[in-house]
Amino acid sequence: MEFLNNRSIGKTRATAKVGTCLVVAILLAALTGGCTQTFRAEQADLGDGVDIDTFLHEHLQNQAMVTVAEAYRAMILLADGDDEYENFEQRRASLEQRKIARPQWNLQREVCIDRGSIAYMICRILKIRGGINYNLLGGLGIGERRYAMRELLDLSMMDAGSVHQYMTGGELVDLIGKADRYMADRGMYEEEKVDIAETLKSDVMTTTKPE
Amino acid sequence: MRYLITLAIVLGFEIGYTLAQVPAGQPSSTPPTTQPAQIDEQFEARIIQVAGKVSYSKTDENGQPGKWQSAKVGDRLPAGTRIRTRLRSKVVMAFGDDSVVMIDRATLASIDEFHRTADTKKVRLGLGHGAIRAGVAETTLRSDMTIDTPTATLSKRGTIDFRMEYTPVTGRFRISLAREGLVQALNKITNQSSLISPGQYITQAMIRWIETATFDRFVPVVDIFGMTDAEELFNMVQESGLGVVEPGGGSGTMALTGRDAGKLFAQLAEERRNRQRRHTRPDFINGRRVYNRPEGNFGTGSGLLPSLLNQKRR
Known part of the structure; x- marks a missing residue:
């Protein structure tokens, strides 16, 4: 009986050790691995x-x-x-x-x-x-x-x-x-400016009728 | 008498029945009413200027979107056309003789309606993403133009140079008016409506333009003489010294330099006690004595008055 008890205590200790190792491993991985990246x-x-x-x-x-x-x-x-x-x-x-x-x-x-x-x-x-x-x-x-x-x-x-x-x-x-x-x-490339009011007066009101 | 009434009723029915037999589509012999005739005439927009690479897709007979084709000056676009522009690209279109619309860079837009109903010309544009600028002149024909997005609608009222930009992912929009007229913005999410005058703009926040403008650029306005010691210390930590290196994160940078906020506070409190103790020589502002109060002095403040002698670097 005493032998069995010692055995079960030993098992419990081993389980605890494995658990501790796992936790430490996860912590280490989290600390050293950095942030995860998303691949697409x-x-x-x-x-x-x-x-x-x-x-x-x-x-x-x-x-x-x-x-x-x-x-x-x-x-x-x-x-x-x-x-x-x-x-x-x-x-x-x-x-x-x-x-x-x-x-x-x-x-x-x-x-x-x-x-x-x-x-x-x-x-x-x-x-x-x-x-x-x-x-x-x-x-x-x-x-x-x-x-x-x-x-x-x-x-x-x-x-x-x-x-x-x-x-x-x-x-x-x-x-x-x-x-x-x-x-x-800022003139980093050439662009023709559009003046809405001017376009309206010169290009639209004088030349266009509804089609 | 009874005979005459019966005759009148019978005659009335007879005349009514005869008039009802006039075939539809034929002009009635009855005089015209005051209501104008219902006219519904479809128009087409005309491209008057293209820069960069612009393409459009018209809808076919079945209402399905057609193939994308490059836009060129003179092309006519009916209702149902979708237009897209690349970077460094834009297209200017004339909607009749009183409206001009510019589809800005990186924009997907559509012409949803363009027709005339009675005395009103109706233009309805859809904006998927990007920006649209437009101007509508006042003519005898009432012009009704709206720009529609999933979260907001712009409705114009006799306006020159208004603009709407919209980002679909965030649902953010910005409606502005550059020159003249009045623009109405409607936020579909909150059902709020607002009028925008020339020089103003509104965003999805739908707060007044002057309040929005204050958030455009962060300007720290601190009345150091009207603050309590705690407020003065807070501003010192956040906005002075190394605080400018990291706006809003000054406390961290202050600790990096080895300065202790607690000691600074104690120093401030000590200065304050000393001043109150030696207040046989009071501070004066415009010839009137300042009585320092611990909770702050509401405009005159508890901070040190600026002078050559008591200016200290904190």
Whole structure:
């Protein structure tokens, strides 16, 4: 009987040890593994496959999160006004060459991208000068995404939120639309301004009749 | 007498029956009434300016959306047409001789209605996402233009250069009026309605434009002489020194520098006690004595009055 009792005590101790090890292992994994990433390979493929109009007006509008592939394509559209590249690798090379995206980020194509990274790329495309922290620390790669997002907050392009938060496709289209307007207003590309009142007087009221 | 009444009734029925037999569509012999004839005439919008890459899709006979085709100047777009623009693109359309509409960059919009009913020309546009700008001149024909989104409706009243932008994911919108007239904004979620005058705008918050404008840019306006010590300390921690490095997060950066908020507070309280103790030489504002009160002085404040001698860096 005593032997049995000792045996059961031994079993209990072993179970407790295993349990403790498991808890420690989970804690270690949580501490060392960092945040989990969301992969959306199928979505990234779809985004690469559609034409620009469908990409902007249909594909992105339905996405709850944006992948790196989609974000890079949107940045190319914003920077060049068109997308002449055939695949993700070409777009990444082009963005990194122009120092719009940082190679140190080492972003994978299928991973969902955070707001901070998008904000940084937009700041680079818009050639925003930024403040001391953005230039001093951001230039070293310390908090560059955080300060970029603050710049866009100041310009009323983005809403307040976490840098690490994901962005929906609709928000991305809205953001690049605002950024495009910023570029046009500052003469970063040639655009013919439309004066509604003048157009109404000269082009419409004098020439047009209801058809 | 009874005979005459019966005759009148019979004649009345007879005349009524005869008039009712006039075939529909033929002009009646009865004189015209004061009500105008009901006219319903379909119009088409005309593209007058295209920049960048713009495409549209008309609906076919079955009401199904047709193929997307590139827009060019002179194209005519009937009701039911969808229009989309890329970045660096826009299209300007004339709706008759008194209305002009510009579909802005990265926008998906539609012409839902464009027809004339009686003395009113009705234009109804749908906005999926992006922005629309428009202007409507006053003519003899009453012009009724609305821009519709799932969360808001813009309705104009004799207006030049109004704009509506909408983001579908967040449901946010912004309606503004640049030049003249009056625009009515209706929030479909809250059923609130608001009028916008030239130079004003409204968002989904539907608060008055002047209140919205104050949130556009953060401007710390602190009356340090009208604050209690606690308020002064709070503002010092949040908005001075390293607080400017991280707006709204000054307390963290203050701790990083090794400064102790508790000690600062004690220092402030000490200064205050000393001032009250030596108040044989009172502070004066415009020749009137200031009596410091612990809860703050309602405009005159308990903070130190600025002078060369007592200015301290905190």
